[in-house]
Amino acid sequence: QVQLVESGGGLVQAEGSLRLSCAASGRTFSIYAMGWFRQAPGKEREFVAAISWNGGSTNYADSVKGRFTISRDNAKNTVYLQMNSLKPEDTAVYYCAVPAKAFRPPTRQTSEYDYWGHGTQVTVSS
Numbered sequence: 139q140v141q142l143v144e145s146g147g148g149l150v151q152a153e154g155s156l157r158l159s160c161a162a163s164g165r166t167f168s169i170y171a172m173g174w175f176r177q178a179p180g181k182e183r184e185f186v187a188a189i190s191w192n193g194g195s196t197n198y199a200d201s202v203k204g205r206f207t208i209s210r211d212n213a214k215n216t217v218y219l220q221m222n223s224l225k226p227e228d229t230a231v232y233y234c235a236v237p238a239k240a241f242r243p244p245t246r247q248t249s250e251y252d253y254w255g256h257g258t259q260v261t262v263s264s
Contacts, residue, residue: 140164140253142234147258150224154262158219160234160255168192168212169240173251174219176230176260186232187219188244197244202228224262231257 146158160172173188187208188197196208207220217234235251242250 140236142236142253142255144232144234144255144258147232147260149261149263152224152226152262152264154224155220155222156224156260158221158232158234158258158260160217160219162215162217162234162236167215167236170236171242171244172210172217173235173244173246174208174217174232175235175248175251176228176232177257178227178230181230183233183248185246185248188246189217190244191241195244197246199246221260224260226262226264229260229262231259233257 141163143161150156169191171190174186175183176186177183185199187206189208189210193210205223210217233255235254237250238252
């Protein structure tokens with residue numbers, strides 16, 4: 139059974155930083171791309187960042203490019219999202235996700251991801 143558990147969220151002031159973690163279990167995650175998404179109140183879930191199975195390729199939403207960095211440690215079955223220069227509009231619940239198929243590219247398409255964590259709240263105050 140696939141399990142994804144996010145952590146690291148919290149309350150931070152604008153221009154601050156947070157590092158999110160997503161610990162995965164239930165399969166060999168080293169052969170799967172992984173992604174981060176977020177959902178703000180009243181808005182649809184949106185893509186944030188994704189990383190290929192070996193970390194060699196990444197994909198970012200334009201709104202976070204240059205501020206957020208996705209990385210992974212396959213030995214620990216964990217993917218990270220380093221968030222710098224946070225803005226109030228980054229406030230959302232952040233989710234990690236993994237596709238059912240191995241060796242997929244780090245896509246931003248929500249429909250490509252089959253397993254989701256329960257999310258961690260990030261709140262950025264102005």
